[in-house]
Amino acid sequence: MSFETFAEFIDMGGHGLYVWLSYAIALVVIVLNIVNPLMQKRQIFTEQARRLRREKQAS
Amino acid sequence: MAEKKWMPRWFYQLASPRWCYQITGKLLPIFAVAALILLVGGTAWALIYAPADYQQGNSFRIIYIHVPSAILAQSCYMMMAVAGAIGLIWKMKVADMVAKACAPIGASIAILALATGAIWGKPTWGAWWVWDARLTSMLILLFLYLGVIALNSAIESEQTAAQATAVLALVGLVNIPIIKYSVDWWNTLHQPATFTLTERPAMAMEMWLPLLVMVIGFYCFFAVVMMLRLRNEIIQRERRSSWVRELISG
Numbered sequence: 001m002s003f004e005t006f007a008e009f010i011d012m013g014g015h016g017l018y019v020w021l022s023y024a025i026a027l028v029v030i031v032l033n034i035v036n037p038l039m040q041k042r043q044i045f046t047e048q049a050r051r052l053r054r055e056k057q058a059s
Numbered sequence: 060m061a062e063k064k065w066m067p068r069w070f071y072q073l074a075s076p077r078w079c080y081q082i083t084g085k086l087l088p089i090f091a092v093a094a095l096i097l098l099v100g101g102t103a104w105a106l107i108y109a110p111a112d113y114q115q116g117n118s119f120r121i122i123y124i125h126v127p128s129a130i131l132a133q134s135c136y137m138m139m140a141v142a143g144a145i146g147l148i149w150k151m152k153v154a155d156m157v158a159k160a161c162a163p164i165g166a167s168i169a170i171l172a173l174a175t176g177a178i179w180g181k182p183t184w185g186a187w188w189v190w191d192a193r194l195t196s197m198l199i200l201l202f203l204y205l206g207v208i209a210l211n212s213a214i215e216s217e218q219t220a221a222q223a224t225a226v227l228a229l230v231g232l233v234n235i236p237i238i239k240y241s242v243d244w245w246n247t248l249h250q251p252a253t254f255t256l257t258e259r260p261a262m263a264m265e266m267w268l269p270l271l272v273m274v275i276g277f278y279c280f281f282a283v284v285m286m287l288r289l290r291n292e293i294i295q296r297e298r299r300s301s302w303v304r305e306l307i308s309g
Contacts, residue, residue, distance in 0.1 A: 022124050037284060
């Protein structure tokens, strides 16, 4: 381990802000990349299911 | 396709949206688990166990995000261009869909590489941004991604949009070697490549190994989000086919 205490770990030798900001942005980018297509998928499925129901009623 | 089968069988299978949907459904969970393990483990290794750099101290730990994202942003671009070219040459719909799925992912990863680079630059060089060859060519990569996304959404016809973006992506491919060799061709503030598989790494093993884990983790993550987008694209475009109707109503 590179750190003796938790406070040292947070501080990152004075570079805490830079290190944690980088990892936070990475987390945001990763989460958005997963959530965005999943929400899109739900939208496509509801839309297409509605269209199929309409077509069935029409015929 | 029966008349000229001069490519391996999987190449023609890849051309079938239905087959692609099925195979990605099987591959997705495998890559998702791999990405999760590698990224969580790699991050813990990078933040807690890897030693601090003797010159840069702990700000060095940004490398574990910065380098994988910069590598991935370029690989993703190459994949987008190659998929676009396959779509152009063989009129393969799935290849067009792959190219389209690559663009937003690549753009976000390029932003991540630029942002972490800027954040790392502040304590190391004393500046968030310099107009250095490596940084500028990386910024151009982001603009290329944004151009591809804009062009794709501006053209109504899916086929024309795919052709136009494929050409743009292929022209922009010239930027990739420029990014790679920018640190050798010009006097840059940016340090030369730290991560290499072919030569003896320039960094200590205990720093290089977690970086390797993060790079592989980022690639697995890319595979996951790329397949998620590809599957959406397949469903969207094949919505009139019977198998998608069954999938949706079933």
